[in-house]
Amino acid sequence: MTAQPVAVRDGLVGRGTELALLDRVIGGIEHEGASLLVRGQPGVGKSSILRAAAETARHRGALVLPASGVESEAMLPFSGLHQLLLPLMSGLVALPPVQHDALSTAFGAMAGPPPELFLTALAALTLITDAAGSRPVVLVVDDVQWLDEPTQDVLAFVSRRIRHDPVVMISGLRDGHPVAISAADVIEINLPALDAESSRVLLAMSGDLTPADQRAVLSQAEGNPLALVELPTAWRSAGIDIFSSGPASVPLTTRLEHAFAARITELPPLTRDALLVAAVNATESLAEILAGTAILAGVGVSTECLEPAAESRLVAFDHVGVRFRHPLVRSGVLYNERLRRRQAAHAAMSEVLRFEPYRQVWHQAQSVDGPDDDVAARLDDSHVESIRRGSVLSAITALQRSAQLTSDPETRARRLLLAAQHAFGLGRADLVHRLVDAAEINDLSDLDQARAEWLRELFSEGKLGDSARVRELCALATRSAESGGLDLALDLLSSAALRCWWAVSDQSERAHVASTAESLTEAAADPRRTYAMVAADPLGRARQTRIRLETITAEGVSNVDQLRQLGMAARAAGADPLAADYFNGAESKLRERGQLGLLSQLLAVQAAVCLDLGNWRRAGQSLEEGRQLAKDTDQSTWRTGTVVVEAVYEGLTGDTDPALRHAAEVEAACAGQVAGDFRSLVQLARGTAHLSEGRHAAAYAALAPIFDPLGPCHHPREQLSAVMFLVEAAVGCGATEAVRAVVARLETLAETTQSPILGVHLLYARPMLAKNADAERLFQLGLAQDLTRWPWPRARIELAYGNWLRLGRRPAESRVLLRSALATFEVLGARGWARQARAGLRAAGEQIPIDGAETQASTLTPQEMQIARLVASGLSNREIGQQLYLSPRTIGSHLYRIFPKLGISSRAQLASRMSDL
Template sequence: MSLFGRETELQALAELIDRPGERSGVLIHGEPGIGKTALAETAVSAATAAGFRVLTTTGVEAEQNLAYAGLHQLLYPIRATAAALPAAQRTALHTALGLPDPARPSADLADPGEPSAYLVGLATLSLLADMAADRPLLVVAEDAQWLDRAGVDVLAFVARRIESEPVVLIATLREDERSPLRDAGLTPMHVGRLSDEVAAEVLGSVAPGLAPEAQARLLEEAAGNPLALTELPAAVGDRAGPGPVLPLSDRLERTFTSRVSALPAPARTALLVAALNQSDSVAETLAATGLLLGQAAEPEILAPAVEARLVELGAGTVTFRHPLIRAAVPAAATLAERRQAHLALAGTLREQPDRRAWHRAAATGGADESVAAELECAADRALRRGGVAAAVAALEQAARLSEGQGPRAGRLLRAAELAVESGRRDTAERLVREARALDLTPRRRATAAWLLSGFEDGVREDVSRVPQLAELAASVAAEGHAEPATRILWGAAMRCFWSEPGPATRRALLGVADRLPLPGGDPRMVAISAYVAPFERGAAVLDGLRTLAGAAGADPEVDRYLGSAALQVGAFDLAVRFSAAAAPGLRAQGRLGLLPRALAVQACSGARLGDLATAVPAAAEAARLAQETGQPFMYGLARAVQAEIAALRGDHEEAQRLADEAERVALASCARPVLATVQLARGLAALSEGRFDDAFAGLSRLLDPADPAYQLALRAYCVAELTEAAVRAGRTDAMRRILRELEPLAASTPSLALHIGLRYARAVLAPNEKAETLFTAALRADLTGWPAERGRLHLAFGEWLRRRRRVVESRAHLRTAREIFDALGLAAWSERARRELRGAGESSPNRGPDAREKLTPHELGIAQLAAEGLTNREIGQRLYLSHRTVGTHLHRIFPKLGVSSRADLARMLRTLGE
């Protein structure tokens, strides 16, 4: 039947099919029965006629708790092609889908481990992109609101990365349903109700010759819903009169329920089994129906349901014509009938333990430890396949069926811990609340107390929570549980980064840490000390970091938090080293939740060192991944670093835009590191624009404990910028007072960042008779790996010499500064050095943008990897892109840089790096 009143939607879908690769796809959303499936089917027909390959999956409510059920349905027809995937991707995909990996020797019984959802996503992306190399591909995901969470996360991952691939994704979603697909870059297509004129046309086509009164009543009841217009006439007939007040979906369900009730008893039984089954397999439906009836059931048993237009039979499948019909069938049955149907299905699924467990659970009215244990085993299997959401659901249901408070509490807390890991805060809070209502052991009380601290490092919590965590860690440690005490203490230490609990709380945390039976060189203790006491424990932390640097690369998660610890103590060079070591491992493991944290540290430290070639792509990727993985404060931090980079480059408008965006993210919860970096970016922009009063006022905020931009560690690492602003704004007396407050910190820590800043400040603020000695001493210090700071010192020394009328001497320092800043791409500082050189009587050629600045941050990251010799496929694995998308980017990059080969690209970037 043709679609009435959908010309606009059909035109949009036709354009999508005509030009694959221009848009990732569409998300068709609307109320039940509005015609979403009809539009998707029309797109499938058009795509098939155009030569597309089509892959489909349909969400089923009963399958929501089966990990990757939707993805299995989508990829099963092309599963054999997964053999060509890289080993890590292939193993992850086969594990997720529960398929044997033919490339792994049968003798290799090693557990491949839990596959990351993102690694499964990359495997799926690679598989689809490879399939689309021969001919365009259409992927259709219907009823996405009922797809399992792991599967829909993979589809959202793919949608964000299709880019220029000849792959089109069409998904249908019920109105007002939440789904990761809403934020996956798909073009939304809202399907509304039909106008009165079009509705009358539809009704006339399905029920011609209706009496005017009946027609008016049906049009009123259907209210422009196409499914209602086609299904209600059979129920209402020619009877006129006032319509019911039930919601439309309920009226339709009643219509279908009455149709079900009119079926013969055997057909009703078979239909009930089919509705409750998690599969569309006719064989499974008939086998379970046979158990209920006590005799073999043949396909003909469903013929009355087919004639009633409730289901359709295909090649081995039984499909409900609409989800509302599937929902209506159990509603027409008694509780006892539903329980017996579930038990019959469980009896036929002995080779499928997960589905069997859920059917047994649905048939269980009270506590049953054996069923609870089956569900717990199903949760373990879901975890091994990477289905965290499915594992949480299984454990929660197992808790409901547990016999005794102990098993129930254990399962609730385990489910809550998994919910925390997957970022499902509402679920975790509810599960912890239910667990706390039970009689918990001291160990479980402690677990319940610290579990929720895993969200956003406690940014949104009240700062009074930090001393509570300190007390909890102390009590848990006193009971002899060092490991959970360390985890609790780690959560408290992270809060000292994002918030400011005060010196008393910091001392209490250190006291607990010192009493833990852990060696001083334990990476966790090094990191905790860095977060809690970056100056008092600075020497010990730096010693620990330098010792641990030799093992960098062994454990990416350890490297990640050690990089962040190095940032706290001003060891930006070590921070870059640790975070750079962490990133490849996190990528390989598909841990995209942790990767933006490592990248943000790498970008922040790189920017402070002047290494923009590293900082630019790292900050951009950190922002993109933080947004994708739902980490708003890491996104804000990455955006603030991007603002800092823009200020260093002299792009003041972009710096302001990015700083404003980061500030909006951070202000609501006072995320101090974000606000501090925002003020640094604004201060740098104000300095290069000559707004010295604004620069000093903004940067001074970092040192005011009452200001939300105050951050204990970061405040000490902008001394040079603050001094520069103070001198230019005529606030030298104020700056000297600040220096007197910072000098004691220098006596307690060997922090390079702090000492470099203080040496600069002492020289710039010194009286004339002492300045030269201090400048010379500052330049003689070891600045290996700190080129931007060396350039800043040469610039300040050259400026001082020129103002002392020692013009010839000044030129060498100013020239060196210009060359350093040009090489680093610090355009704002380069221009300042040029102005000073002109004042010293030496002209400088204008600096044009170097090759790296002609590229977007994303392109720069790809270009650097290509220059290192990585293939397109290897670059794609690093950046979670398809190799075809990488190739498309390189085709854009080469003309921008005026190169024609990877060898030319490598030579160009190598020359710039030198």
Template structure:
């Protein structure tokens, strides 16, 4: 049957499949049930086939939602032979996810990278069209992989067309696909369609059906067969359609009804399984011919090995049309058919259960373990939640709910986790269970949106759990509370309470968890001991990337930005290799923030961009805001003021929503730097003064020690010397209690600038500034400026020249230009600096070219950055002309990485 009223949509889809290399990843076709999503996709598939594309398909089925990677198995099954050529980590992850081999629990993003690699390799042979229908019913793991792929195929000869019901959630909504919304057919077109399928209708019935169908094509084609002169009671259209399909089903002979019921309940649609189960139910062998009446009733189509329902509403209408006991018997029969497939058996047993059943609950718990082992966190959550519902023992019920909540936290399912914790708390919990329920949800946004009183509450809970002889759960609770001290300011009393609990735990002082807690809670009081432990632990980086990641954050709290950069840089490769993209942006954001403070902008640019990208992709808004604020600071230091403002505004919007102090502090820093480089010193002082005001949301207790030099610089130029002296005096008092390197470096600068003398400048420059080139350059510039004002122009030139060369090398354009101006005033010309080769590239391109310059292959770069190696090759092809090189061997020289 031809499609009516979809000419525009078909034209767009045909253009899409005609040019899969054009840079468009694909389209998400949305609409209500029966609106024609599958019909337009079928036309696009026909067009793609004629155009020479290979078509791969996966369809979400409601009954398969709890089977991890079920839809991905459908999609990649035709390509399984090619998986043998995948890099070993990707191959192992993919086989484990699909249940085709034993292996360690695969990371979701490593599975995504394996799928992307496999698809891009296939597309290099023949362009691909991926069709993903009914993605609202896909298992979450498969939908996540498809979203991952969709974000990364814009340079591949691959097109993705997905269909989604209106109002349904799906990861594909945020995957960068263009949206195609199918609207109801206009009146004239709807009438034309109805007349083509039911020309016999009387005028009154025709008018009523047109009104009831409201332009829905499925209703227009299916309702006429059940239409009568007497109108039915008013029902929603979907319910009316299901009733029509149910009536059609109940009119079938018994063998057809039983077989069709089994097919509707069987998630795979396997014809062999359906016939075998129906035969067991009826006590007589059922032949394929038993389904002929269902085909004639236009409920199903018979494909070579499967039963295909003509519309998903038919699959849901059929079980609703039979008695509960009839459905239960069918589920039990299917469970027997699947006795060698324990996961499917468990779910059908659960569907047949009419009350608590500990045996079935235990089978579901085992299914959850298997799903978790395959990386199917969402499937494991569903199995555990159902197991909890079937539990006869309240204690086991609570344990299962809390295990499910923990998995939901790990997979980013906040609403699910909150609901599960709430359900668990509805019963009587043991002290251990209460502690678990309390710390679980702190994994989301580090408690940023919670009331500050929650921190003291968590401290008391940690102490109680520790007193019950459970130090590890107590440490987890304490860690959740300590993290909140970074994003929010709970006050001195809450910090003292947390510290007392930490001191009382039966844990070694060198335990990385305790070191990190002390750094977050008491960044000044415990700085000396924390720094000692951190320097000792720095010798063991690389053993555990998660430990390195939070030690990097801990280093940041105690003013050791050099250690922060070291730990976080060590964490990133391990987190990449494990596919832990939830933790990776945290390590990258700390690494980028630290690199900027050290003046290494070239290294910070791609790291900050990647941190922002992965934080956004993994749903971590405050880490995204933090990384975006770092990008704003980089832009300000480079003199890119318009970009700095846009990035700062975006980061502030995110940070203000919940008072995320590190985000807001970095935003104000970026604004102050930009205002200073534009000569707006009053504005710059106003921006930076907020960082030292405890009443301001941009005040961050630990991070403010990094900003002493910045506020000193602008305060002097804004004529705010007295206000500056107050701030410096406060920082001097703080310095008596902490050896934080950043604070003491900043104070030496402030002393020299406030009361300038050769002795103070020489003392500041004579301090240990190894690894702090930006601070050394800042001192040289300030010293040179002072010398020139003292009419010692000849003495000033060497200082100013060194400052200019330092800032040029670091890419700190605004500072370099200031040094040039001072040099000219001192009587020495200074050539203008052209753009550095790396500044010609986007942050994404810079990430790729730096890895290529290190000698990594395209495939290795792709594995690091979660791209296909062909995408890497495409980027390098564009990068070479920008850098004026023709081969990889020239990249080091172009980036100034050649060692001397």
């Protein structure tokens, strides 16, 4: 059997499969966008694959936008994004003002506060998809691992949102580097080493080699294309047997660096100076590199000094810039030079950049051994600029290096703790602990010691139910407040309150946290104090919190953080209508500002409030969007929070199997943790799923543990959302006597807490458990209350009262209530309770199908319903995209599916149809 010939295309050997995949994706760009990630070891051919893809795209008429990461540029925020979008800058003026300003500020073209990352990302997406309206766009991004951090996050955002646009993103990533885009929804191409035959074909292209030389190269190259090309060249130019030198265990990457270094040693001294300056510089600017070389060498230079390096195929240059042929050439240059020489090159560049202080200070920091308090102070100042530009990692690195160069221990510790605070904002527990450890080696002031304890607490790995730790946090808060650190005191108390919310069951500990927060009278107007009090002790502080919150309207609060905190406090107090108002205000502001990380957190809690009240469509929309945003912003804890609320939503709407599956998923995630909040919601999801199917005994078994104060599934606030379901399950399976004791305890709580949600649930529980003679009066009393903001509990009471009337042989009266309940259940999507209402109506003599016909609205997904309502309100696709952080074409693709589901063909018909739903 004859062996198949090795495929050679575009100068690439043995890459036919990969190139064919890229051809298919680029060929289908008009129909579907995509994101591809080409992975592999250094030298395996990623850049060559990307160049071939770019040529294919150009040949097909696409606009190709290239960019490449450079290790030394990683500290320059948005430098990679600027490189990528430079050809599109003429379209900047057409962006919505808020997006225009965000992108302009990120690129340094406008002064202003730090742009929110995801608002900048939306601006980039809009710029790209606008350009794609004229011709397809292909983004070709090499060495993603060395792009600056904000650019990586923007590309991950864009990658998830181009499926419905004629846009393809092709990225190259070196193995071993976790980056944001690798967690996005991408097609991965893992480039392996070449097989033996392909290796021999490629090696044959490198010139004449003796059989012995060929065997040596093939053995050392291990199928790596760069090694197959460069190792023979290095051997010839260096005149040494570089293949067999050194131990065989030396990694191939290191051997390639050594190979390049060996070639560099043969270059003239001035050329080596120029290469060293190019290697330490953060840009490819020819002017900067020549200026730095002149300072380093002490003589005037021209491009002639670069010619020997170009002839040796180490660099390429033109009148604009100098580019290393491969990143390993750059690292080979640095490997070949002593520390003093590298420091001297940095010092030279710091002189060149005297009018660019942000870049200059980085070179100064690398040119000194330390300590150097002047450079340390300038680095400290520069971290503020890094934050303004949107690069938190750059800010952390600046503070770390600043601390290394700082002579005063207290100042050194302060800078390290500030870096740790920024690391917390990134969710980097490992980095927080490492920075706090480094800070605590120094002498800490009382405030700094308290700050260190707070930072450790943020990623606490200890026992959440540790009462001693709660007391310790309260003591630290008190001392901080006495030392003038009121903000820190409130942060510490919020952490203590969060421990209580999750795990602490001892009421005395809860009361201690609340009273400590209450003692901070100078912070009486701060929502953090209100939140700490009621989150620590939801039942003991519910009444006090509700009274205070009723004086604060959402419209009167402009600060988004305060709105979030007020909403959390309102929900903890059971004041769900107030919580909904605060969350709605916060949501709109977070969308405007592009704060998607906080938005994902808010949507999960907002959904829980909507479920309590009876705005389930809004809950479904919040959950669907929140799940995606938690993934986009890499917040695994909040993703779990979203999933557990989603499980409750699925249980209520009759999606039993997904509800039980998600409940089990969250339960597994909580293994080994206390997490009373999550565990309580897991049982609520199971209980509602069983109730929806009419399995009362199973529902009661799932719900009863929520009300056991000594059990692991008990939570003082979450139990209040489960009262109606417990009572319904108990009545259905004959456990009314057992549940009466629970309700009696809750009646006492209702008097002391005046919790709105508990009061509403008891309006249902009282007639359900009452003697027959008292039931009607209690049903009527419940329906006489103002339940405008509580449509779900109102419908539950109507259903129960309607069935009571029917069983009492009053069918005409019962039908009025059952019809009203059914209408609400159908709007909500409460399929199990809708079935009960239909069954009651049929038993009361009304002709009604056994299963209600599927409404047009019920065929829409939560996101489709959200988009349909926004279109019906008169917003354009572009305006909707701005709200939902999607491209206008993605909105259009959703409408393409929405119209036939609703039996319409135009936007004009949509407003009328939505008003009927």
